[in-house]
Amino acid sequence: MTQPIEEKIAWAEETCLRLHRNFAEDKKVLELADKLKKAIHLSREMMKASGVVDICARCEYEEGGSCCGKGIENRYDRWLLIVNLLLGVRLPHVREIDNSCFFLGQAGCRLAARHVICINYICKKIEEHIPPDSLNSLKEAEGREIELMFFLHERLMQVYRSVNR
Numbered sequence: 369m370t371q372p373i374e375e376k377i378a379w380a381e382e383t384c385l386r387l388h389r390n391f392a393e394d395k396k397v398l399e400l401a402d403k404l405k406k407a408i409h410l411s412r413e414m415m416k417a418s419g420v421v422d423i424c425a426r427c428e429y430e431e432g433g434s435c436c437g438k439g440i441e442n443r444y445d446r447w448l449l450i451v452n453l454l455l456g457v458r459l460p461h462v463r464e465i466d467n468s469c470f471f472l473g474q475a476g477c478r479l480a481a482r483h484v485i486c487i488n489y490i491c492k493k494i495e496e497h498i499p500p501d502s503l504n505s506l507k508e509a510e511g512r513e514i515e516l517m518f519f520l521h522e523r524l525m526q527v528y529r530s531v532n533r
Contacts, residue, residue, distance in 0.1 A: 370442050373441045373442065373444065373470050374461070376444065376445070376446045376449055377449060377459045377460075377461065379446050380446045380447075380449035380450045380452075380453060380459065381453065381459065383446070383450060383528070384450050384453040384454065387527065387528060387531060390527050390530075390531050391454060391524065391527060394523070394527050396523050397454070397520065397523050397524065397527060400516060400519050400520040400523055401451075401454050401455060401520060403516050404451070404455065404481065404513065404516040404517055404520055405455055405480070407509070407512045407513040407516050408455075408480050408481065408513055410509050410512075410513075411487075411506065411509040411510045411512075411513050414502075414505060414506045414509050415506060417502075418498050418499075418502040418503070418505075418506055419497065419498055420494055420498060420506065421476070423493055423494055423497060423498075424436075424476075424494075425476070427491075427493065428468070428472070433468065435486075435489060435491065436468050436469040436472045436477070436486075437467065437468060437469065438463075438466075438467050438468055438469065438470075439469075440469040440471075440483075440485075440486065441469050441470035441471055443483045443485060444471075444483055447521050447524060447525060448481055448483065448517075448521065450524055451481040451517060451520055451521060451524065452479050452480055452481050454520075454524075455480040455481060456480070457478070457479055457480050457481075459478075460473070460478055464478075481517050484514055484517075487510050487513060487514060488510065488514075490503065
């Protein structure tokens with residue numbers, strides 16, 4: 369059975385608090401976190417500029433949504449939550465929108481580092497309204513974001529294991 373998201377959040381917050389110094393003193397963690405912040409910022413700006421953000425917002429709030437539906441949060445592991453904490457995100461403790469993802473708020477996703485499915489998924493509506501060259505550029509930027517997220521995720525686990533031997 370999948371661990372409830374509230375338990376994952378509690379573990380991530382406790383672990384991040386306990387190992388904050390270890391993470392903050394690791395040059396590789398700091399370097400990757402900085403690069404990831406920049407990559408996230410770039411891909412989010414490209415999403416806005418291309419019109420993806422507007423299409424998703426209309427779908428979610430005017431048409432009933434589906435992509436950010438309740439249960440998507442179960443795909444998130446504890447390490448991705450720690451990545452968000454290191455990026456300065458305050459993790460929510462309650463679901464803001466009843467039938468939506470635990471992490472979806474009125475202004476969109478409350479996370480900085482999102483699950484790969486949340487980054488990669490492009491629905492038919494987006495494909496029909498966004499020019500292919502814009503989507504290709506966005507996908508390249510998102511690919512870099514995913515790559516950096518993976519490397520940071522792996523580095524955090526290495527630091528954790530070195531402390532918890």
